[in-house]
Amino acid sequence: MFDREHWVGVALLAVCGIVGGVLLWTIATRTTLVYDGPGWLPPVLTVVYVGALVYAFVQRSKSGF
Numbered sequence: 001m002f003d004r005e006h007w008v009g010v011a012l013l014a015v016c017g018i019v020g021g022v023l024l025w026t027i028a029t030r031t032t033l034v035y036d037g038p039g040w041l042p043p044v045l046t047v048v049y050v051g052a053l054v055y056a057f058v059q060r061s062k063s064g065f
Helices: 004-028 040-061
Strands: none
Touching: none
């Protein structure tokens, strides 16, 4: 059932379940989540994400799909 190719999907499903649980908790308790981490982290993660997208699109176009 859980072949090697399916672990990414299972991991994403688990992350979505955790995030959904946290969001339901914030709704039920009427609290607000506030990011208080380092200010440099969001821009770095954005650059990494966009870079990974560009890399994936370039690799896909090279493979002929």
